Amino acid sequence: MxxxxxxxxxxxxxxxxxxxxxxxxxxxKGTCFGLLGPNGAGKTTLIEIIENIIPPTSGExxxxxxxxxxxxxxxxxxxxxxxxxxxxxxxxxxxxxxQAFYRTSPDLKGLISECYLDEILTQYNDxxxxxxxxxxLLSLALINDPQLLFLDEPSTGLDPHARRNLWEIIERxxxxxxxxxxTTHYMEEAERLCDIVAIMDHGRLIAMGSPRDLISxxxxxxxxxxxxxxxxNSLGKLPTFAGEIGDRIEIQTDDINSFLKEFLENxxxxxxxxxxxxxxxxxxxxxxxxxxxx
Amino acid sequence: MKFKRLWAIFKARNLEFFRDxxxxxxxxxxxxxxxxxxxxxxxxxxxxxxxxGLAPYSGRIxxxxxxxxxxxxxxxxxxxxxxxxxxxxxxxxxxxxxxDLLIRIxxxxxxxxxxxxxxxxxxxxxAFRGSFAEMTDDLPASRxxxxxxxxxxxxxxxxxxxxxxxxxxxxWGVGYIVVRYRKNGVLKRLKATPLTAFExxxxxxxxxxxxxxxxxxxxxxxCHLIFSFEVAGFYLDLFAVFFVGGLSMSAMGLLVAxxxxxxxxxxGVLNFITWPMMxxxxxxxxxxxxxxxxxxxAQTFPLTHMLKAARMIMNDGASLRDVSLEIxxxxxxxxVCLTLGASLFSWNK
Numbered sequence: 001m002x003x004x005x006x007x008x009x010x011x012x013x014x015x016x017x018x019x020x021x022x023x024x025x026x027x028x029k030g031t032c033f034g035l036l037g038p039n040g041a042g043k044t045t046l047i048e049i050i051e052n053i054i055p056p057t058s059g060e061x062x063x064x065x066x067x068x069x070x071x072x073x074x075x076x077x078x079x080x081x082x083x084x085x086x087x088x089x090x091x092x093x094x095x096x097x098x099q100a101f102y103r104t105s106p107d108l109k110g111l112i113s114e115c116y117l118d119e120i121l122t123q124y125n126d127x128x129x130x131x132x133x134x135x136x137l138l139s140l141a142l143i144n145d146p147q148l149l150f151l152d153e154p155s156t157g158l159d160p161h162a163r164r165n166l167w168e169i170i171e172r173x174x175x176x177x178x179x180x181x182x183t184t185h186y187m188e189e190a191e192r193l194c195d196i197v198a199i200m201d202h203g204r205l206i207a208m209g210s211p212r213d214l215i216s217x218x219x220x221x222x223x224x225x226x227x228x229x230x231x232x233n234s235l236g237k238l239p240t241f242a243g244e245i246g247d248r249i250e251i252q253t254d255d256i257n258s259f260l261k262e263f264l265e266n267x268x269x270x271x272x273x274x275x276x277x278x279x280x281x282x283x284x285x286x287x288x289x290x291x292x293x294x
Numbered sequence: 295m296k297f298k299r300l301w302a303i304f305k306a307r308n309l310e311f312f313r314d315x316x317x318x319x320x321x322x323x324x325x326x327x328x329x330x331x332x333x334x335x336x337x338x339x340x341x342x343x344x345x346x347g348l349a350p351y352s353g354r355i356x357x358x359x360x361x362x363x364x365x366x367x368x369x370x371x372x373x374x375x376x377x378x379x380x381x382x383x384x385x386x387x388x389x390x391x392x393x394d395l396l397i398r399i400x401x402x403x404x405x406x407x408x409x410x411x412x413x414x415x416x417x418x419x420x421a422f423r424g425s426f427a428e429m430t431d432d433l434p435a436s437r438x439x440x441x442x443x444x445x446x447x448x449x450x451x452x453x454x455x456x457x458x459x460x461x462x463x464x465x466w467g468v469g470y471i472v473v474r475y476r477k478n479g480v481l482k483r484l485k486a487t488p489l490t491a492f493e494x495x496x497x498x499x500x501x502x503x504x505x506x507x508x509x510x511x512x513x514x515x516x517c518h519l520i521f522s523f524e525v526a527g528f529y530l531d532l533f534a535v536f537f538v539g540g541l542s543m544s545a546m547g548l549l550v551a552x553x554x555x556x557x558x559x560x561x562g563v564l565n566f567i568t569w570p571m572m573x574x575x576x577x578x579x580x581x582x583x584x585x586x587x588x589x590x591x592a593q594t595f596p597l598t599h600m601l602k603a604a605r606m607i608m609n610d611g612a613s614l615r616d617v618s619l620e621i622x623x624x625x626x627x628x629x630v631c632l633t634l635g636a637s638l639f640s641w642n643k
Contacts, residue, residue, distance in 0.1 A: 043301035053485060054642065070488065078486040086306045088313035093306070100302035101487040140483075 010059035036193030072112035075147030131162030221254025303497035351377030388522030526611030539600030545631035
């Protein structure tokens with residue numbers, strides 16, 4: 001099988017702190033690969049090693065089967081989590097400046113239209129809203145028509161509307177057959193956009209697969225969500241297998257009937273009970289015992 | 295190296311310079327204000343360096359006032375005479391160094407007071423005592439006519455002000471800006487593109503030299519309209535000296551900016567470099583009488599050599615050949631700083 005990217009036994013230490021520990025995976029061409037994990041999990045460090053921005057302490061990254069050369073920069077597009085741009089340039093001038101860095105570049109008009117930048121072209125790049133800024137940064141990452149696109153938490157800090165706008169653009173890019181590597185701590189984003197998800201925690205990969213496979217492997221059945229007080233008052237104590245989230249408890253089970261029967265027999269109020277399908281957050285909680293955004 | 299990439303950064307940096315109105319204004323206004331200020335101070339007739347108190351005396355003392363002191367002393371240039379109604383008032387003023395010498399004019403012989411720690415007081419005392427000696431016509435010295443073209447103070451000062459402005463602009467314009475871009479992540483973003491460090495640094499230096507020469511030309515033209523500077527040599531030679539000087543100081547800025555993400559640290563380093571240069575490169579005053587080690591130390595500064603060459607061309611009519619040593623030193627400093635700066639340069643840290 002031919003991989004566009006192979007990450008082999010990558011480790012990164014900052015003095016004695018292991019930010020990334022022995023991470024290995026491969027990505028097929030055209031895949032949207034998500035790195036999912038809480039803040040401080042090592043996602044950004046790992047992605048910056050792959051982007052060739054920082055060197056690994058050990059390990060190797062292969063692009064199209066070979067070590068990365070100067071051609072790598074020409075063929076990849078990168079959107080950092082936090083970045084500033086050259087000051088006192090308009091959005092259009094910023095695009096033109098970055099376009100000049102590459103040998104090939106697509107039609108700028110198409111890109112402007114694709115990223116909804118038409119109305120802000122004459123505004124300075126630091127005088128635009130958060131959502132507009134993320135779309136500008138995404139357009140800069142797309143300016144060389146990259147084969148491999150890195151997006152480091154592209155929707156962090158955006159309101160729901162701006163986030164959905166961004167997702168639409170990313171989905172269209174995915175539809176063009178581009179390989180995308182995306183880091184996020186939004187499970188909804190990962191589930192919607194990613195074909196393959198790798199879950200990171202404390203610098204290590206703890207699970208990898210398609211969202212559906214991960215969920216079916218680690219969280220079969222359904223999740224029951226009930227009021228903590230109601231359950232405690234009726235049963236006298238909380239079930240040991242339940243997870244607490246705020247003032248509610250969540251029970252992941254593939255035998256809903258047994259639970260419902262027990263709750264009814266003990267007079268547990270079920271009026272505010274919610275039954276839902278498990279998601280990647282449940283997988284993460286199951287694997288680490290913590291929430292994604294802790 | 296791709297010219298297209300270099301040009302893109304060159305253009306972006308220039309746009310930033312011209313669109314940052316406050317910084318742009320300051321770049322032009324600062325040297326003009328200094329030159330204009332010194333022109334007014336030294337060019338006008340009202341400038342006084344020394345102050346002599348006379349007591350007891352009431353009323354304002356004009357140049358033609360009938361004060362009974364030797365006329366040679368009364369007509370001493372750059373000296374202002376201030377009257378005090380009482381001796382006590384004059385002594386109190388002298389004690390606070392608001393005047394440099396106090397003369398009691400109602401005593402015979404004159405009585406005078408001077409603070410032993412005051413250099414100006416010392417000079418005035420010598421002049422005061424000398425003014426009595428000149429009453430006799432058998433001085434063992436005679437004044438000779440100064441021949442040759444005189445250099446106005448403003449013509450001597452002007453290249454210094456311009457060079458100093460270039461130094462600040464080059465060092466902060468490259469050094470501080472690059473560190474700021476590293477700190478806020480712009481350099482990291484540029485690293486993610488095919489742009490090479492060599493292309494980026496070359497564009498930075500070229501842009502700064504272009505802006506330095508542009509500012510120099512505008513300020514020169516503006517000041518020339520007011521002060522009518524006299525350039526004994528060729529303008530083109532002067533331009534070449536400023537160009538090479540700008541290159542060497544921009545390269546020095548690049549060396550400062552090669553590493554680091556702290557603007558405060560960069561600011562400190564730049565101050566550490568510019569202050570000695572400003573005082574020891576003879577922008578404001580000569581260090582002819584300074585200890586030998588200071589004069590030797592000053593030779594390591596690009597500003598010293600740029601200023602020396604510029605003054606030789608402007609004031610003495612020297613040619614490029616005459617200042618070839620200075621140009622050679624400036625180019626060597628540029629080469630060393632560029633090589634070191636480029637090899638130490640980091641996009642990230």
